[in-house]
Amino acid sequence: xxxxxxxxxxxxxxxxxxxxxxxxxxxxxxxxxxxxxxxxxxxxxxxxxxxxxxxxxxxxxxxxxxxxxxxxxxxxxxxxxxxxxxxxxxxxxxxxxxxxxxxxxxxxxxxxxxxxxxxxxxxxxxxxxxxxxxxxxxxxxxxxxxxxxxxxxxxxxxxxxxxxxxxxxxxxxxxxxxxxxxxxxxxxxxxxxxxxxxxxxxxxxxxxxxxxxxxxxxxxxxxxxxxxxxxxxxxxxxxxxxxxxxxxxxxxxxxxxxxxxxxxxxxxxxxxxxxxxxxxxxxxxxxxxxxxxxxxxxxxxxxxxxxxxxxxxxxxxxxxxxxxxxxxxxxxxxxxxxxxxxxxxxxxxxxxxxxxxxxxxxxxxx
Numbered sequence: 632x633x634x635x636x637x638x639x640x641x642x643x644x645x646x647x648x649x650x651x652x653x654x655x656x657x658x659x660x661x662x663x664x665x666x667x668x669x670x671x672x673x674x675x676x677x678x679x680x681x682x683x684x685x686x687x688x689x690x691x692x693x694x695x696x697x698x699x700x701x702x703x704x705x706x707x708x709x710x711x712x713x714x715x716x717x718x719x720x721x722x723x724x725x726x727x728x729x730x731x732x733x734x735x736x737x738x739x740x741x742x743x744x745x746x747x748x749x750x751x752x753x754x755x756x757x758x759x760x761x762x763x764x765x766x767x768x769x770x771x772x773x774x775x776x777x778x779x780x781x782x783x784x785x786x787x788x789x790x791x792x793x794x795x796x797x798x799x800x801x802x803x804x805x806x807x808x809x810x811x812x813x814x815x816x817x818x819x820x821x822x823x824x825x826x827x828x829x830x831x832x833x834x835x836x837x838x839x840x841x842x843x844x845x846x847x848x849x850x851x852x853x854x855x856x857x858x859x860x861x862x863x864x865x866x867x868x869x870x871x872x873x874x875x876x877x878x879x880x881x882x883x884x885x886x887x888x889x890x891x892x893x894x895x896x897x898x899x900x901x902x903x904x905x906x907x908x909x910x911x912x913x914x915x916x917x918x919x920x921x922x923x924x925x926x927x928x929x930x931x932x933x934x935x936x937x938x939x940x941x942x943x944x945x946x947x948x949x950x951x952x953x954x955x956x957x958x959x960x961x962x963x964x965x966x967x968x969x970x971x972x973x974x975x976x977x978x979x980x981x982x983x984x985x986x987x988x989x990x991x992x993x994x995x996x997x
Contacts, residue, residue, distance in 0.1 A: 633698075633747075633748070633749060634736075634746065634747065634748040635682060635684065635746070635747045635748075636744055636745070636746050637679075637684075637744065637745045637746075637747065638675060638743060638744060638745075639662045639663050639664075639665055639743035639744075639745065640665040640666075640667070640668070640669055640675060641669065641675055641676075641678075641679055641684075642659065642662060642665075642703075642745050643662070643664075643665035643668060644665070644668040644669040644676065644679075645679070645684065645685070645695050645699070645703055646659075646703060646707065647668050648668075648685070648693070648694065648695050649695050649700050649703060649704070651700075651703055651704050651707045651708070652707065652708070653707045653708075654707065654708045654888070655888070655892070655893065656709065656712060656886060656888040656892075656893040657706060657707050657708065657709055657712070657728070657737075658706065658712065658714075658726045658728065658737045658738070658739050659706055659707050659737065659739070659745070661739045662739055662743055662745060663743045671693060680693075683696055684696055684699050698749075699747075701733060702733070702735045702747060702749050704730065705728050705729065705730040705731075705733045705734075705735050705737075706728045706735060706737040706747070708730065709728035709729060709730050709737075709888055710729055710730050710731070710887070710888055711728070711729040711730075711885065711886065711887050711888065712726060712727070712728055712729075712885075712886040712888065712893075713726065713727040713728075713729075713756065713883060713884070713885055713886075713940055714726050714882075714883070714884045714886070715727070715756075715881060715882070715883050716826075716881060716882040716883075717880075717881045718877065718879055718880040718881060718901070724738070724881070724882075725738040725746070726738050726739070727751060727756060733749070733750060734749070734750060734751040734752065734753065734756075735747060735748065735749035735750065735751060736748040736749065736751060753937075753940055753941050756940050757933065757936050757937050757940060757941075769905070770905065770928060770929065771904075771905050771906060773926055773928065774868050774871045774872040774906075774926055775868060775926070776868045776869050776871070776872035776873070776925060776926045777923070777924075777925035777926070778853070778855055778869070778922075778923065778924040778925065779913070779921060779922070779923050779924075780849060780850075780853060780855075780921070780922060781832065781846070781849070781921070781922065782824055782828035782832040782833075782922055783832040783833065783835065783836045783842065783846050784846045784849050784850055784855075785824065785910070785922050785924055786811075786814075786815075786820075786821075786824050786832070786833055786836065786846075787807075787811060787836070787843065787846045787847060787850060787856075788850055788855055788856060788865060788869065788924075789820065789824075790802070790810060790811060790814050790820070791856055791863055791864060791865040792865050792869060792870065792873050793820070794810075795864055795865055795870055796874065796876070800862050801859075801862040801863050801864035801865075802862065802863045802864075803861060803862060803863075804847075804858060804861050804862065804863050805861070807843055807847065807863055808840040808843040808844070811836050811837065811843050812836075812837045812838075815833045815834070815836060815837040816837075821833055823882075823899050823901075823910060824910075826882055826884070826897055826899060828912065828922065847863065854866055855869060872903070872906055872908065872926045873903055873906075873908065874903075874904070875903045875904030875906075876903065877901035877902065877903055877908075878902055878903070878904070879901070879902045880899070880900050880901035880902060881900055882897060882898070882899050882900070883897065883898050883900075883936065883939055883940060884896065884897040884898075885897075885939055885940060896911075896912055896939065897911065897912065898910075898911045898935060898936065898939045899911065900932065900936075906926050907926065907927050907928070907929065907931075907932050908924070908925070908926055908927075909923070909924070909925060909927050909932065909935060910922065910923070910924045911923055911935070911939075
């Protein structure tokens with residue numbers, strides 16, 4: 632699979648040579664502007680030629696390699712963008728662009744560098760993602776934790792969980808509104824929710840005690856939170872599933888770039904201890920999106936990631952392959968019988984015969 636790391640000047644030069652414009656939603660829009668385009672005498676241009684990104688034409692001019700041109704067009708004017716962010720000591724990740732059937736990595740990194748890798752398949756993307764959290768570790772007994780509700784309710788539940796890990800008493804009911812307002816200012820707490828839900832639900836919580844009280848009421852009715860003697864705590868099931876802080880994870884977002892602008896959906900995945908926890912938006916028709924926050928098995932995780940990164944046709948093809956029964960093994964072929972031929976007349980004899988039935992010559996078995 633070809634892979635290139637290019638400077639922003641090299642990318643801008645190739646775009647100018649091909650006449651390709653960068654549209655809204657493209658990762659290339661994050662590249663800094665180049666002060667100039669490169670010429671054949673520049674060392675960076677010569678490296679492009681050595682890597683076969685550009686090639687000399689017969690009239691002495693230069694042109695971009697046909698495949699590279701198709702990849703640049705895919706990345707500059709994508710129909711779909713998959714953004715993948717991996718949790719770790721240093722935040723990392725990559726982006727994949729699709730136009731038509733062509734998929735290419737298009738990751739903008741530090742110092743204006745761009746990584747291009749192609750061609751990719753959606754199956755390889757699913758494998759890369761799930762391998763971040765999967766392995767040979769034994770899976771614990773599932774807790775059955777599953778929350779479905781509004782983004783603001785999920786954020787309040789996360790605050791109760793964070794406090795319960797550090798303080799078994801929980802949060803005093805009279806202090807919950809102030810604690811929520813302070814938590815909204817903490818990027819470490821808000822980032823997972825902003826990536827999936829946007830900032831609006833959290834800003835509403837921070838500015839309204841009534842909104843916080845309503846969220847607590849909905850959580851209590853759903854069995855996700857409880858008030859014990861004026862102290863608010865998460866449910867026992869939620870606390871068991873999320874008792875360990877995240878140690879690994881990733882976020883995958885899928886953006887479809889259409890005539891009306893980009894539309895995105897995201898899946899946040901974390902490994903808490905040995906449990907896989909997902910947070911994702913569901914289809915909705917109300918004022919706020921409906922969200923799901925739950926513990927999943929590795930098999931369920933693979934299915935959720937596939938459902939996020941694949942289109943309906945590809946997903947249907949994958950699931951039909953997985954659901955189809957394994958083909959029955961073909962019967963083993965009978966071992967070939969080595970013939971014995973008479974050295975005098977060439978007659979083919981059966982194994983075990985000592986004399987040729989045609990001419991009577993003694994047979995020699997080799």
